[in-house]
Amino acid sequence: MVKIIATFFFILFVSFNCYSQNSYVFVGSYNSDKNKEGIYVFQLDTLTGNLKKITTVKNILNPSYLTVSPNGKYVFACTETRTPNAGSVSSFEFKPKNKMLTFINSQKSGGENPVYLSVHKNGKWLVNANYTQGSVSVYPITAAGKINPIVQNFSYSEGSINKERQERSHVHSAVFSPNYDFIFLPDLGADKIRSYRFDSAKEQPLSENQYPFTQATLGSGPRHFTFHPDGKFAYCVEEISGTISVYAYGNGKLDPIQRINTHTDALKEGFSSGDIHISPDGRFLYASNRGEENNIAIFSIESNGTLKTVGYQSTFGKTPRIFTIDSTGKFLIAANQTSGNVVVFKRNLVTGLLKKSGTEINVENASCVQIKHYRN
Structure with missing residues (x-):
């Protein structure tokens, strides 16, 4: 019996150790110079929260947003962001065994300043949101990870009431519905959440939705968007308000049921909400506040989908543009753009609260972070 128990714990230890060494963190940045490192890959120790740099990529400009393919083989990036008369999306192959991230190809973004990418669950489609010119582009992806030319591109022009921030459409994200049969496009400039049907079997997958947009509160600035794991509720973080x-x-x-502040009651103006994610168990929602507060707002999710404020956690840096939660729900990692640091937090699975963990990593102008776990 003693030998059986010892063997069990040995196997458990080996399994945890292997898992901890097969978790990778991808960080994008505004490098402003192709000769500088743009994408960073770290190995995440899921026992300690430490990050170890394993490789970087140069020769790309401003890879500001990243997403990883469902099978983990490919990393897609918004490139040439914040670059006048430019904008592209790029593909890279990641091989965890030899710890290499290799460029595959790029395509034009179909609009200036690409800011967000989503990959269909079948890995065959890539959807890009362009901020400055307010448009969405759709690309086929080959089995080898190559991005083919745009097959659809829709652009928008109308703005809203804030003449400084909403002079025209600014599409800030592109998010698939839980069943991947619709795509939602929060438009910061127009105060709308646009939507299309998505049929992955068609050569041009986007078609008109019966509900082409949901009107947001005027002057709110819809930015990022996420669905509850049960598929019954959706949440949109609004940057300006x-x-x-x-x-x-x-x-x-989408039918509105609640609107709640991301910031503390002490902040009266200068709001700049950023990113939004839900824990894998569906119990907690997190949203980042940039500007004056630089924190993560933590909410519990009630059975009816509404939110209740739990607390706030400093990100120990400035401008947490993007953060992510790993698939186990154990870690939240924040990328602080202005201060240039990436911070790992362990999540309390019961309370939802966060605690700084592991080593803090410096990445100049860190703008995006994604986590992917790989099997041996």
Whole structure:
């Protein structure tokens, strides 16, 4: 019996150790110079929270947003962001065994300043949101990770009431519905969440939705968007007003049910909400506040989908543009753009609260962070 128990714990230790060494963190940045490192890859120790740099990529300009393919083989990046008369999306192959990230190809973004990418669950489609010119582009992806030319591109022009920030459309993200049969496009400039049907079997997958947009509160500036794991609720963080709008969701339709502040009561102006994610168990929602507060707002999610404020956690840096939660729900990692540091937090699975963990990594102008776990 003693030998059996010892063997069990040995196997458990080996399994945890292997898992801890097969978790990778991808960080994008505004490098402003192709000769500087643009994408960084770290190995995450899931026992300690430490990050160890394993490789970087140069010869690309401003890879500001990254996403990883469902199978983990490919990393896609918004490139040439914040670059006048430019804009592209790029593909890279990642090989965890030899710890290499290798460039595959690029395509034009179909609009200036690409800021967000989503990959269909079948790995065959890439959707890009362009901020400055307010447009969305759709690309086929080959089995080898190559991005083919744009097959659809829709652009928008109308703005909203804030003449400084909303002079025209600014599409800030592109998010698939839980069943991948719709795509949602928060438009900061127009105060709308646009939507299309998505049929992955068609050569041009986007088609008109019965509900082409959901009207957000005027002057709110919809930015990033996420769905609850149960598929019944959706949440949109609004940059300009520092709020989250909660929606009941069904078959391409969003119905508003709550609106709540992301910032503390002490902040009266200068809101700049950033990113939004839900824990894998669906119990907690997190949203980043930039500007004056530089924190992560923590909310519990009630059974009816509404939010209740739990607390706030400093990101120990300035401008947490993007953060991510790993698939186990154990870690939250924040990329602080202005201060140029990436900070790992361990999540309390019961309370939802965060605690700084492991080593802090310096990445100049860090703008995006993604986590992917790989099997041996």
